[in-house]
Amino acid sequence: MRSIIIGTAGHIDHGKSSLVQALTGKDPDRLPEEKRRGITIDLGFADLDLGDIRVGFVDVPGHERFVKNMLAGVHGIDAVALVIAADEGVMPQTREHFDICRLLGVQKGLIAITKTDLVEEELLSLVLAEAEELVTGSFLEGATTVSVSARTRAGLDELREALRKIAGDVPLRSSDYVTRLPIDRAFTMKGFGAVVTGTLVSGEIDEADELELLPAGKRVRARGVQVHGAAVNRAESGQRTAVNLAGVDVADIQRGMVLAQPGRLVPTQIIDTQIAMLPSAPRPIRTRSRLRVHLGSAEVLARVRVLNNRGEILPGETGFAQLRLEAPVVAVHEDRFIIRSYSPAETIAGGLVLDPLAAKHRGRELAKTQQRLRALIDSDRPARFAEFVNAAGDSGLKLSNIAARTGWKDGVLSQVAESAVKDGTAVEGEGVYVAKEIFERLSRRTVHEVKAHHQREPLARGLARETLRDRLFAHASPELFRTVISRLEEQGVLATDKDMVRSKEHLLELSPADTQLRDRMLAILEKAGLEAPSLDQLLESAGVAASQRAHGRKILQLLLDKGTVVRVQNEMFFHAEALRKLTGLLHRYGNEHEPDRLIDVAAFKDLAGVSRKYAIPLLEYFDLAHVTRRAGDKRIILK
Secondary structure, three states: OEEEEEEEEOOOOOOHHHHHHHHHOOOOOOOHHHHHHOOOOOOEEEEEEOOOEEEEEEEOOOOHHHHHHHHHHHOOOOEEEEEEEOOOOOOHHHHHHHHHHHHOOOOOEEEEEEOHHHOOHHHHHHHHHHHHHHHOOOOOOOOOEEEOOOOOOOOHHHHHHHHHHHHHHOOOOOOOEOOEEEOOEEEEEOOOEEEEEEEOOEOEEEOOOEEEEEOOOEEEEEEEEEEOOEEEOEEEOOOEEEEEEEOOOHHHOOOOOEEEOOOOOOOEEEEEEEEEEOOOOOOOEEOOOEEEEEEOOEEEEEEEEEOOOOOEEOOOOEEEEEEEEEEEEOOOOOOEEEEEEOOOOOEEEEEEEEEOOOOOOOHHHHHHHHHHHHHHHHOOHHHHHHHHHHHOHHHOEEHHHHHHHHOEOHHHHHHHHHHHHHHOOEEEEOOEEEEHHHHHHHHHHHHHHHHHHHHHOOOOOOEEHHHHHHHHOOOOOHHHHHHHHHHHHHOOOEEEEOOEEEEOOOOOOOOHHHHHHHHHHHHHHHHHOOOOOEHHHHHHHOOOOHHHHHHHHHHHHHHHHHOOEEEEEOOEEEEHHHHHHHHHHHHHHHHHOOOOOEEEHHHHHHHHOOOHHHHHHHHHHHHHOOOEEEEOOEEEEOO
């Protein structure tokens, strides 16, 4: 069965609730005070079965004091029934409610002229003309207008038929978005516990589903699900839904919270938006203005920063602005919201969420920011994906970051990301996406930095990976750093060697003088055997002048990199062959002393033919090399 949500709109006492009750047989006014005062104070709900179509009504209060309650319910409607009483005509809240529906992007609806039994035909004709004038140029221009009387029931059949026609015209809700239910009511039901209600704006909720209550971040479970008062196994997007929650007390739930798929959406307090001012707004929105923002079922105060050179958006204008909210909310790209002035509270603008997880903008980048936000409106999904990624700069974004901004399901995310990469606007590396321009810039800088290092240090094997990362990728993710290096390797530009990065063509070609110095060092260390000289002694014996010690260290480093020389302590270097022979002697000694294979310092000194000065560092080296393992004051020679 097709389900749609119809919201009532109109001035106080124009017969909205009476009309809903006449259509459905259910009184949407549920509060004792509403019964006593005869007005709607909070949201009311009822449903109408038209056979193959189920209409859910959200009946909203018409009094100006309760417009914020009206806004909590009207956010998820598919169409509006603009109610105008024949005995009063268009009134202030008629206009405000109608403006709200336009600002929220409602595209379908009808006009219901109520209380027709109270007026003559001439007055009814005037009200019809007034209604026609009100909706001229709007989504309701040319919409069906039905004259009805809840008391005499005249016109109700025509109204039902008009509702059926609207249901056929309303497009099906997209299945591209994750589950999201803004909560407009929470209460306790005896024997069941906490129950929340709202319009399921996207996704679906199954009985026993795990959900997340945001912005609190609390995990809950759907113990039971109802649609239009009937228990169901699954609620689908576009339905008025009640969920019995396990894992939370009703005292911890407030109107404005959101039930969502766990781990997908995140609360936010900084939002980039496009704001459309009403021509009737009494004053501009200016930077630093304090505003009331109605997003979903939430109302939150905010400060605004207008993103133009004037610092204001005039009545009737549309412009970009950043909202800095005083409390966290849940929003996704393309959500619509209403702005009311702080005092007096009146509707002045509507807006479109462009980036719900925005960063604070710097003034000198204003033109660039405007261009980016415009692209988030005027482009397709892959281009918008690329804009989100581009705004993240060197940090890049994971798909989870895009999911939190857009509410797209996994399949949509993957498809959009694949298109963006294929189009060449984004690059993916180990699950992190970065703008192609940024990736190419980092790649060029990486190559330049490595080559510059070779020019500065021609005898160095390469540039340390961590040094390169600290210099160029301090604000980038580790995944992006590894991807840049691996791509440059694949292209044959760079090569890696353990913890070093070098240019592919970089070769260590020693001058004749350096070759001779290298050979002298090797000869000295080979002759010294296990009684290695200190670094200063080695350099001095090799004929390195004091002023050339740094150069001599570089030649020694080449021998260390090649493995022909081994550093045992900071200032103690051995020829690798001497250590290899000593390792063989240790293994032979161990084999001769089975099964314990123990050796103490004294025995090691005799075996190696060295003093304690060398014995202790050598034993510690063999421990690290897993040739020996310390056992008290002795060593076990490992097999």
